[in-house]
Amino acid sequence: MRKPTILIAGGIGYVLGAKAGRTRYEQIRSAARRVSGNPQVQKAARQAQETVMNQAPAVKEKVVAATEKIKSHNDDRAADAAWKEDPASPLSPMSG
Numbered sequence: 001m002r003k004p005t006i007l008i009a010g011g012i013g014y015v016l017g018a019k020a021g022r023t024r025y026e027q028i029r030s031a032a033r034r035v036s037g038n039p040q041v042q043k044a045a046r047q048a049q050e051t052v053m054n055q056a057p058a059v060k061e062k063v064v065a066a067t068e069k070i071k072s073h074n075d076d077r078a079a080d081a082a083w084k085e086d087p088a089s090p091l092s093p094m095s096g
Contacts, residue, residue, distance in 0.1 A: 035041055
């Protein structure tokens with residue numbers, strides 16, 4: 001195929017695809033607006049938001065506890081690694 005033929009075919013495909021794409025986009029957008037405007041959907045969204053707000057403090061506590069546990073574990077591993085490299089290290093269990 002010659003370059004002008006490819007460019008023309010590509011241009012036609014782009015124009016047709018863009019029109020079809022825009023139409024489908026508008027359909028999806030319209031459906032999303034109908035769903036989001038549904039009173040049942042709005043009620044469920046409010047309930048979900050309330051649940052998240054009520055559970056947030058408990059989730060925060062669990063995340064903090066898990067983070068501290070991981071940090072403690074990593075500190076222990078770092079001390080073990082330092083001791084293996086240098087048993088006279090201040091991190092050594094024997095140095096205390």
